[in-house]
Amino acid sequence: MSDDEIVVHDPHDKPATYVEADGLDRFENPGLPPHRPRRADLDEGAAKRAERQVTTMFGLSMLGALGFIVAYLFVDPNLRGEILLIGEMNLYHLILGLTMAVSLLGIGFGAVHWAKTLMPDTEVVEERHLQASDQAARDDAAGVLSDGYRGAQLHRRPMLLLTAGGALSLFALPMALQVAGGLDPNIWRDPSPAEMLSRTVWKKGMRLVIDPSGTPIRASDLTQGSVIHVMPEGYAGAHTEDGPSDQEIMTAKATSSVLLVKMNPEDIKSAKQRDWGVDGIVAYSKICTHVGCPVALYERQTHHLLCPCHQSTFDMTNDCEVIFGPAKRPLPQLRITVEDGYLVAADGFAEPVGPSFWERG
Incomplete structure (x- = not known):
């Protein structure tokens, strides 16, 4: 074949990955890629650093939620000021937005960093099965949950669970305040909404x-x-x-x-x-x-x-x-x-x- 010849492939030709089985064309199972351990899997010092980073993010989330509550109850809703490149604006709403962002982002970044550094990252394949499960399967499921609990290192690093629970719990309080009183804290300062x-x-x-x-x-x-x-x-x-x-x-x-x-x-x-x-x-x-x-x-x-x-x-x-x-x-x-x-x-x-x-x- 010369360099000038053009080879045209039949679009109906089967790829090399196809095999014939029972008269049906199937892809070969490529399998799972080899597992690559992370630094935190091999080095306890790296794992400790990751734990501190996650708990710090959850702690910032709790501070953000507490800051929101304090600002909501005690900052003057009519507080205004000049912001660089923006101009005059209501600082009360700006403070509420920033503290809410810190609370929410702390939870999000903390959860993502926890999953990427400490939680198990091995790929698992589970074959589809009947919806009804026998007792053995239920025991297996309980074992999977237990393994997940241990795999997330909650049994070894209780501060992760405590700070995550604290961040999620405190983050719910600003939501409850807004549902109950909107963005006007005067509803809490007056005897009643009717008055x-x-x-x-x-x-x-x-x-x-x-x-x-x-x-x-x-x-x-x-x-x-x-x-x-x-x-x-x-x-x-x-x-x-x-x-x-x-x-x-x-x-x-x-x-x-x-x-x-x-x-x-x-x-x-x-x-x-x-x-x-x-x-x-x-x-x-x-x-x-x-x-x-x-x-x-x-x-x-x-x-x-x-x-x-x-x-x-x-x-x-x-x-x-x-x-x-x-x-x-x-x-x-x-x-x-x-x-x-x-x-x-x-x-x-x-x-x-x-x-x-x-x-x-």
Whole structure:
């Protein structure tokens, strides 16, 4: 055969590894590769170093879990700071993320290093058998588990088991805290979730201001049919040096937004609604009692308030009772009065605002 000749192989030719048996083509069993012992298998000093490395990783995991719990309970959730190449961010969330990462990575790296250096690494082939096992097979299985326990050197190195158990146990605590309280530790600092959810920033004497300009509202300036979106004084507009933080303003907008409407007092059917207003001027929470959407669509002719999310409709002539949609309770009313000609809150909300929760009285 010359160098220029091209040899074409039949694609149906059997590889050399095929053998004929019972009329079927089968691959020959290649067997297992020869076992190559690791340094820790031959040198007790190397095994000790590996043990120390694994226990150190598990120990770091435990420290990370404890750090998460301490930060969750004692660090200010509004703590902010400048981070190189990132800029300003919430340091509370950064600390939680880093401590959680240390806890999780410590477990993962420790388990992998334990498996690669100390646990048995020989390949084992087990033939498939019937699902039901006799007593002898069960005894064999128990023996395999026992051999695995010894093969992992748990009987010789109890610190591995102790630190692994400690890391896994402590890592479950941050998970339990997040399931129980989310990422807001205030749930553990307040008497109850109901009391915490009942609070807004409204207090007696706070002036009602236009959102977002922050302009105080004179009762005499309002005309029939006026509709104004208002906030407590100090929480409208942008953050100032001596005012609430951006986070506090955002929280106030989510809980303390109010809709102010000037109505004809003769159209108001509820005595309590008239008493809590000023000459037909009434203030109601904008937070829908269904799932918390902003209720802001006012029909002047019917005096109906509509929620744009799920079409819950509230009757403003009768204490904002629900007349249509999935909401189950009226919108809470903010009691207002007049001081020096300006509208102010006579008190905070008398009931929780926003959607339902099971602790609501």
